[in-house]
Amino acid sequence: QVQLVESGGGLVQTGGSLRLSCAASGRSLSLYAMGWFRQAPGKAREFVAAISWSGGRTLYADSVKGRFTISRDNAKKTVYLQMDSLKPEDTAVYYCAGTQLRMIPTNGGAYDYWGQGTEVTVSS
DSSP, X not given: OEEEEEEOOEEEETTOOEEEEEEEEESOGGGSEEEEEEEOTTSOOEEEEXXXXXXXXXXXXXXXXXTEEEEEETTTTEEEEEEOSXXXXXXXXXXXXXXXXXXXXXXXXXXXXXXXXXXXXXEO
């Protein structure tokens, strides 16, 4: 079992940056591929980024490619999402998730463990 807790959300102006963190407790984080998802008000949850258990592979949604960077520090049991050049359409609750799969899925249904979410608001 892994418990996930996100932090780092907040209010930022368009063009600003935030770094989200996802701290894990329980089993070693290195056993899991990790992903970030987001859900805007009135919209479905969507994939943002994912990283392999070793950190050697990453995937990004087209909407954030080139602006967001996912990384992990297994020794600290933490996954990060660096968000730069933020836009109002990035406003959402951001969730981290973990899976025991070796692949890095973009489908939220493939993830076994979820955090409670952290809210990001980008003002125009």
